Amino acid sequence: MSEAQWERRLTVTTAEQTHALAAAVGEVLEAGDLLVLTGELGAGKTTFTQGLGEGLGVRAGIISPTFVLVRIHPNRADGPRPGGPDLVHVDAYRLESAAEIDDIDLENTLDTSVTVVEWGRDRVEHLSDSRLEVDLHRSVGGTATADDVMDFDTDDDDEPRTLVFRGYGPRWAEAPRPLDTTSPEKGN
């Protein structure tokens, strides 16, 4: 499954837009879905996951799971999708191989949850025949500028991001509706 079936490239200008876009995607996710998030430290992977959690209606408190490999956020009975899938949030940064991924038993929760893996590329593809990849770039259009490279600020100032979505496998034969209808500017 090396070829993506489609690609969508969207530009956002604030963290709130990243959150809102992810929330719209979260509304259409289903149990069994696997999402692989790629992007440097501070690109917005956790911000994106928080938005997914809102759209899914899971219990709040999504934080960077860096010191805990896996966090399970149960779906809320009083949320927008009661009875919907839980969110399993994984940080695979310190896991070096697919074998180490297998040790954390994501298979147990995969079928009943949405599984979102930060730093999952080349580590989790074997878990499912389908996956939605999301690459977050701190520069617009995917080309880093000198300013981006020199910008080591860790504050919360809003900056543009380019989000690139790619679908693999039967589940993602077509792009989910929010990627075709949300307001952030589209490019391709």
Ligand SMILES: Nc1ncnc2c1ncn2[C@@H]1O[C@H](COP(=O)(O)OP(=O)(O)O)[C@@H](O)[C@H]1O
């Ligand atoms: N357009 C944007 N999208 C997402 N985050 C942004 C954006 N602009 C600024 N930020 C900030 O960048 C940081 C991203 O942090 P985080 O989501 O934890 O990244 P990661 O998980 O990729 O390391 C947050 O402080 C967020 O407020």
Ligand SMILES: [Mg+2]
């Ligand atoms: Mg993170």
